[in-house]
Amino acid sequence: MRALFTCARAYQRFIISGSLICLLAFVAIGQKPPRSPSDTVREFYKAMREKKFREAFDMSIYKPAIDNLKTQEFEDLRPDFEKMAAAIPLTVNITGEQISGDAATVFVKVKEGDAWVQESILGSVFTGRFRWLDRAASKIEPVIVGRAFVNAESTLLLDDRDPFAHGIG
Secondary structure, three states: OOOHHHHHHHEEEEEEEHHHHHHHHHHHOOOOOOOOOOHHHHHHHHHHHHHHOOHHHOOOOOOOHHHOHHHHHHHHHHHHHHHHHHOOOOOOEEEEEEEEEEEEEEEEEOOOOEEEEOOOOOOEEEEEEEEEEOOOOOEEEEEEEEEEOOOOOOOOOOOOOOOOOOOOO
């Protein structure tokens, strides 16, 4: 009786495993593999340069804002999109990426003195540069120019008994 029970369980596991493999295969066939953050940046810049703005923003955090725009509203923003596209350098030297949870950072190499302009979809502009203070010690002087506004103030309550009250490390 025990051998029959073991055989039935093995058969049940085989059927469940086979079903899961088939289900995963059907799902995998219908989906593209996920892009890396670096690939997404490259494709976003390419679409922007080609003036395929809707495709570009579909890859970005701005997708929900763009999806709800009517055709005329989108066209009204086209001059702003073209201005953003014109500011994208022809070559972007991606040196790495970092992924943490659902956030990703892509690192690019910028030459000393070159300006890196960061403009939001709302038109906020920040320009960054750097100069080396000591290359051997990897010390730089960053310069960031732009305008920001204080939108809130808050009070942090720290408990001295909390070992992480002031961060980790």
